[in-house]
Amino acid sequence: MLGYTFPELSKPEKHARRQALDHYASIAQWSPVLVLLGFQVYHILCWIARKRRVSDQELSRPSSPYVKAVEANSGAIVRKTRAVWKRARWWAGEEVVEGWGWGTTGEWVVEGVWGLWLSILCVRGTGHDYLHLTKRFGIIPSSQLPLHYLLAFKSPFSPLQILTLRSHESLNSAHQILGRIITFFFSLHVVFYVNFFIQNNRLLSRLQRPFIICGLLGMLSFAIVGTTALSKLRKWNYRVFYVTHVTLATTVLPLLFFHVHHIRVFIWETLAIYILHTLLRMLNRRRYAGDVAMIPNTNLLRIEIPLAHSSAPRPLKWKAGQHVYVSLPHDVNSSGLPRSKSDITAQLFATLKTNPFTIASLPSTDSSLLLVARVMDGNTKALAALARSSSEIPVVIEGPYGAITPFSELQEYETILLVALGVGATFVVPIWRQLLALENKEQEGVRRERKRQIKFVWAVRNLAETEWAFPREERSQGDGDQDEDVMDIYVTRGTSSTRSGEDPEIEADGEGIELVEREGLLREAMGGDEDEEKKFQGFHVHKGRPNFRNVVDNVFDKSSGRVAVLVCGPQKAANDLRKFVGIHVKSGREVYWHSEAFGL
Numbered sequence: 001m002l003g004y005t006f007p008e009l010s011k012p013e014k015h016a017r018r019q020a021l022d023h024y025a026s027i028a029q030w031s032p033v034l035v036l037l038g039f040q041v042y043h044i045l046c047w048i049a050r051k052r053r054v055s056d057q058e059l060s061r062p063s064s065p066y067v068k069a070v071e072a073n074s075g076a077i078v079r080k081t082r083a084v085w086k087r088a089r090w091w092a093g094e095e096v097v098e099g100w101g102w103g104t105t106g107e108w109v110v111e112g113v114w115g116l117w118l119s120i121l122c123v124r125g126t127g128h129d130y131l132h133l134t135k136r137f138g139i140i141p142s143s144q145l146p147l148h149y150l151l152a153f154k155s156p157f158s159p160l161q162i163l164t165l166r167s168h169e170s171l172n173s174a175h176q177i178l179g180r181i182i183t184f185f186f187s188l189h190v191v192f193y194v195n196f197f198i199q200n201n202r203l204l205s206r207l208q209r210p211f212i213i214c215g216l217l218g219m220l221s222f223a224i225v226g227t228t229a230l231s232k233l234r235k236w237n238y239r240v241f242y243v244t245h246v247t248l249a250t251t252v253l254p255l256l257f258f259h260v261h262h263i264r265v266f267i268w269e270t271l272a273i274y275i276l277h278t279l280l281r282m283l284n285r286r287r288y289a290g291d292v293a294m295i296p297n298t299n300l301l302r303i304e305i306p307l308a309h310s311s312a313p314r315p316l317k318w319k320a321g322q323h324v325y326v327s328l329p330h331d332v333n334s335s336g337l338p339r340s341k342s343d344i345t346a347q348l349f350a351t352l353k354t355n356p357f358t359i360a361s362l363p364s365t366d367s368s369l370l371l372v373a374r375v376m377d378g379n380t381k382a383l384a385a386l387a388r389s390s391s392e393i394p395v396v397i398e399g400p401y402g403a404i405t406p407f408s409e410l411q412e413y414e415t416i417l418l419v420a421l422g423v424g425a426t427f428v429v430p431i432w433r434q435l436l437a438l439e440n441k442e443q444e445g446v447r448r449e450r451k452r453q454i455k456f457v458w459a460v461r462n463l464a465e466t467e468w469a470f471p472r473e474e475r476s477q478g479d480g481d482q483d484e485d486v487m488d489i490y491v492t493r494g495t496s497s498t499r500s501g502e503d504p505e506i507e508a509d510g511e512g513i514e515l516v517e518r519e520g521l522l523r524e525a526m527g528g529d530e531d532e533e534k535k536f537q538g539f540h541v542h543k544g545r546p547n548f549r550n551v552v553d554n555v556f557d558k559s560s561g562r563v564a565v566l567v568c569g570p571q572k573a574a575n576d577l578r579k580f581v582g583i584h585v586k587s588g589r590e591v592y593w594h595s596e597a598f599g600l
Helices: 011-030 032-058 065-092 105-123 130-143 145-151 159-164 168-199 210-228 231-236 238-257 261-283 344-350 379-389 406-410 422-439 463-469 510-525 548-558 571-586
Strands: 285-294 300-306 323-327 355-358 368-374 392-401 415-421 453-460 487-491 534-536 539-543 563-568 591-595
Touching: 011 032, 011 105, 011 130, 011 261, 032 159, 065 105, 065 571, 065 591, 105 130, 105 168, 130 145, 130 168, 130 261, 145 159, 145 168, 145 261, 159 168, 168 210, 210 231, 210 238, 231 238, 238 261, 261 285, 285 379, 300 379, 300 392, 300 463, 323 368, 323 379, 355 368, 355 422, 368 422, 379 392, 406 422, 406 563, 406 591, 415 422, 415 548, 422 453, 422 463, 422 563, 453 463, 453 548, 463 487, 548 563, 548 571, 563 571, 571 591
Parallel strands: 415 453, 415 563, 453 487, 487 539, 563 591
Antiparallel strands: 285 300, 285 392, 300 368, 323 355, 323 392, 534 539
C-alpha cells in the first residue's frame, strides 16, 4: 500500500515506535489549546471594536487635519477588514447543499482543516512501516475522545462554554464534526488491520480474540451513533436517537478500554468527563408540580410551573432563549400512577424519556415557568394524555441550558427583526418581551428615549396558537395606537379550525372562554373575509403567509444602522429568510444573524 511494508522490528525499534505513537497522540490531544487561544484573541478584538465604537460616538472628532487624515486611513482599514470578516462569516453560515441537511460551509471547512491536521499527525514519521500507520489511525482519534465528550457537556460549568462564550447548542456542531472525524479514522484503522490480517492469513484467528471483538464492537457503536445522529433520522424519531446516543456513548468506553491498553489514558480522561457531566446533570434536575393542559383548539401542550410556591431547594436563574428537558419522575408511569419500586428496568428507562422544551415565559417577571410544545409521538403524547385526565402532575425539569449569546448580542443593534413560525415563538416571544421591557424601562421617573426599532413577525396556523404568549396583565395594556414594536401575526389556516390529523378531543372548554372571546375580537378586527391588514390592541393581524422578502426589505429600508435578525422555525423557512437577508449583507449592511431552527 503506497510503498508501506510489514517489517520485522526489534524490541528497541518497537519501543521507539511506541514512543512516536504516544508523542503524536499527545500533540493531537493538546492541539485544541491553540484553537481556544484563537477564541480569546477574537474576544479581545471584539471588545476593542466595541470600545472603539463607543468612543467614536461619545467623543468629538479632533480638529487637527493631520490627525483626522491618520484616523481616516486607519478607520478605512478597519472598515474594510470588518467588511471582509462579515462577508466571510455569512458565507460560512450558508448551507453546502440547500435542503439536504449536510451542514454549513463553515462546518465543512472546519471539518476539512481539522481532519487534514489529524491526518498529517497520522502519517508523519511513519516511514514505510504499515503497522505504524495503522496504529496511528487508532491512537490519534482516541486522543480526541476527551474533547469529543467535553463538547457534549450541557452544563454551563463546561470549560469550553466558559472559554468560548458559546452555549452547548452552538458547540454541538463541533461535537458532531469531531464525531464524524473520529468515526472515519477508526474505520480506516479497522480496514488497515483487516487488510494486514488477510495479507498474513490470520484474519479468522484474530477475529476470535476478545480484544479484537471489543475493538470491532466499539467501531460499530460509533457507526450506529453517527447514523442515528443524522438530521433526518433525529427528526423522524428523536427517542431512537436519544436512547441510542446515551446508551452507546456509555458502553463504547469499556469496549475501547479492553481493546488495547495504550489508549487507556484517554479512556480514563473521557470517563472522568462523562461522570462529571452526569453528576452535574443530575444536580440540575428538580421535581415540580406542574399544571398540565392542552391549549383549546390546538394540539399544543402547555405545562405551567409556579416558581413562587416551588419546593425546589434553591432558586434557578432563568433567561430568555433558554430551554429545559422535561420528563416524568421515575416513580410515575405514563398514566400518572405510582410505579412499583421493584420495577428497576422501567425506572431506568424512564430517565431516557425526556424531551427538550423551550422556556416560553419570563420566569423572573411571571413567577412561573411556562413550557409549550406541539404534541408528537412519545413523551409529549404521554403528557398530553395525562393533561386530559389530571390538571396537575409531577414533572422533572433539567436545566436551564443555552442562551449564552442571543440576547446580549441583540442589545447592541439599532434595529431588530424577530421571526417565529408556529411553536418557534416559544423561543422568540420571551426575547421579544425582554427587549420591550428593556426599551420601556423608566430611569429617574423619565421614560428613556427609544433607540431601537423592534419588528416581530409570527406565523401561526390559527389564532388559538397565540393564546399562551400573552400574560393576562399584558393583554389589557395594548392601546391600539402603538406604531413601534408591533407584532405582526399571520394566520395561515383560519381562527378556529384545527389542522388535519389533530386530536378531535382538543376542543374549547371552560378554561378557554377568554381565548374564544379574544378570537372573536381578533376575527372582528380582521374584518371577516376582508384581505386587508387590521390592527388590534397593538397587534397587526394578517391572513395568509408572510412575504419574507417584503418583510426583510421593509426592515432594512427603514433602518440605516446595524440590523439583528433572529428566527426560530423549520429549517427550510429559516433558509428562505436567510436568502433575503443575505442580499442586504452582500450590499454591505452589518447584520447579526441567529437561527434557532427546528431539528434536535
